[in-house]
Amino acid sequence: LAKTTQPISMDSYEGQEVNITCSHNNIATNDYITWYQQFPSQGPRFIIQGYKTKVTNEVASLFIPADRKSSTLSLPRVSLSDTAVYYCLVGAPGYSSASKIIFGSGTRLSIRP
């Protein structure tokens, strides 16, 4: 699975837009890019997934440039409750069997009032 690199931590304020960038230089053709959010002592929660260009859902947007060597998770108008660790994962789903998810070092996002 492709190795990912994210900032260790980020700080922002309520109401701001937060962009977290993940580098994945060795991404393979079949790899998807997935972001998870984890609160303390809780299981990770799926946020968004994409393969190329832009994906948007009710929670976030994911921007993937043409070379797919990086991706940016965009959280619009963050609130205090968005304080969490955000993980970027890259990997090819298994088509005949389950595929593991390899968690790298996530980004600890702290939102201030």
Added chain:
Amino acid sequence: AAGVIQSPRHLIKEKRETATLKCYPIPRHDTVYWYQQGPGQDPQFLISFYEKMQSDKGSIPDRFSAQQFSDYHSELNMSSLELGDSALYFCASSLGPLAGGNEQFFGPGTRLTVL
């Protein structure tokens, strides 16, 4: 909506004892994954099952074993417990393997403390 259920939520054991963690996936989900997360650490994949067969294996110690039953629930058995086994153990489930990018749904975790 139904979520992944894990039991027990908390477990305290002595060194060299055994422990069994249970996971009940979301109804109709046939794939189960186990992760271990130590204090201040990132989740580490242990093992996964698809349709009751072991599918993938990560950094699971030989002292640990797991299986998925006919009703798709899974149990993680841990023997000869060590202090370093103290961690949060998460179970996740998905509908089918991660083909096409099926997302994993994580349970609340079991906090194991080994004294």
